[in-house]
Amino acid sequence: MEQIIYLNFFRFLAQNDKVAENADDTIDAIVRASFSMGRAKTGALIVIEQKFVLNEYIATGILLDAIVSAPLLVQIFEHNLPLHDGAVVIRGNRITAATCYLPFIGK
Numbered sequence: 001m002e003q004i005i006y007l008n009f010f011r012f013l014a015q016n017d018k019v020a021e022n023a024d025d026t027i028d029a030i031v032r033a034s035f036s037m038g039r040a041k042t043g044a045l046i047v048i049e050q051k052f053v054l055n056e057y058i059a060t061g062i063l064l065d066a067i068v069s070a071p072l073l074v075q076i077f078e079h080n081l082p083l084h085d086g087a088v089v090i091r092g093n094r095i096t097a098a099t100c101y102l103p104f105i106g107k
Helices: 002-015 021-041 070-076
Strands: 045-049 062-067 087-091 094-100
Touching: 002 087, 021 045, 021 070
Parallel strands: 045 087
Antiparallel strands: 062 094, 087 094
């Protein structure tokens, strides 16, 4: 599963010349942050924009426009800090917004 997600994400980033050179750094940062938060048992919702534009969800959060880095992702989801509640949306190699609300899709 991880390899499928990695390949699909890399292909998406490679389609955009502007961010293709940073694709490996972006993926590495997300993976490192995920492992770090996993060790600390910190939950995180990380949404990676690909085919569909997610402006509707970005609008529900706090705009950041920051380069994706593991320390920043870990800090955003640090418990009891203002940005930890909600999802982070990543577009290309940038964190566009944090504290975003996602739709509930359930039975």
